[in-house]
Amino acid sequence: MPANTQSSSAQQVQEVVSHLNGAMDTSAQARANPNAPNVRMTTCKVKVKNAAAIARPHAVFMYQEQALSQRLSQPYRQRFLRIAPSVDNNSIESAVFRPPTPQAWIGLCNKPEAQRIIDVKDIGTSNCSVFLRRQQQNYIGETSASGCPSNYKGAVRITNRITLHQAGMDTWDRGFDAAGNQVWGAQSEAYQFRWIRESIRSRFLQL
Numbered sequence: 624m625p626a627n628t629q630s631s632s633a634q635q636v637q638e639v640v641s642h643l644n645g646a647m648d649t650s651a652q653a654r655a656n657p658n659a660p661n662v663r664m665t666t667c668k669v670k671v672k673n674a675a676a677i678a679r680p681h682a683v684f685m686y687q688e689q690a691l692s693q694r695l696s697q698p699y700r701q702r703f704l705r706i707a708p709s710v711d712n713n714s715i716e717s718a719v720f721r722p723p724t725p726q727a728w729i730g731l732c733n734k735p736e737a738q739r740i741i742d743v744k745d746i747g748t749s750n751c752s753v754f755l756r757r758q759q760q761n762y763i764g765e766t767s768a769s770g771c772p773s774n775y776k777g778a779v780r781i782t783n784r785i786t787l788h789q790a791g792m793d794t795w796d797r798g799f800d801a802a803g804n805q806v807w808g809a810q811s812e813a814y815q816f817r818w819i820r821e822s823i824r825s826r827f828l829q830l
Contacts, residue, residue, distance in 0.1 A: 632708035632715075633681040639715050639755060639762055639787065640683045640706050644668060646732075647791045647816040648692055656812075661692040664792075664816055667732035669703070669739040671746060679707035684746075686731050686739070701725040703746040714754040714764065719771075721747040753785055762787040773798055777806045784813075791817040 643666045653661035666687040671677075674684070683706045690698040703720040710716075722728060722745060731739055751771030755764030763786050770780040778798025786793045793815055797808030 632712060635715050635757060636681045636683060636706055636708065638757075639717070640668065640685065642762065642787045642792075643685060643687070643704075643706075646819045648819055649814055649816055650692060651817055652812075652815040659814075662689055662814070662816075663692045663695060663819075664689045665732045666704075667739060668736060669731070669741055671703075671741055671743050673743045677705065677743060677749075679705065682707035686728060688729070688732070696729065698725075698729060701728060703741075705749070709754055714756045715762070717753045717755060717764070718749045719751040719753075720749045723747050751781070753783060755785070755787070760789065770799070775807075781808075786813075791815070 645667075646663060646665045648661065648663040649659060650661050652659045664687065666685055669684050669686045671684045685704040685706060687700075687702055687704055688698040689700040690696075701722060703722060705716075705718040705720065707716055707718070708714075724745070727745070728741075751766060753764045753766055755762045763784075765784040766782050770782040773779060773781045775781070775798060777800055779801050781796070781798045783797070784795040793813040795809045795813050798806050800806050
């Protein structure tokens, strides 16, 4: 791989990580649409020990949890992410790992980064990835066409399309049952996550 391609991939990994790192919510969308949930997404960098088996060049590991803004201590989604260049080096892969004991990690991002150290056995296995590509000032990505396996709220597979942009992130997160019917998730509009404080906004455009 040419050195300039390696540099570009490493930089794009850092841009995606910088964009995800911090807290954002859908409070503005919920105020405009009473049917929209008010959800907070919190994401932070972590260090994974003994990670040789799942390591990738330039990879950064992160922890992410989502909770209703009124129930932050009771997240309904928790996962670890490995942000790294895809195998074909044509995109940035966000691989999702489901922890076997999610309750142990609630509020992990409240700890200083130096204390966010976990063992590879605690992050679980990966069965889903989103592949992000830079398009002008944004990153846009989605799951594979067939989606990813799921057993959440009646869904057997999920699909997602994500846009990372200067104001935050939009997601089309959807769950489908065995008959192909959508049973939860975005309907007529994306979930619109926006940065909670200017101090934690991504600065990837300046990288």
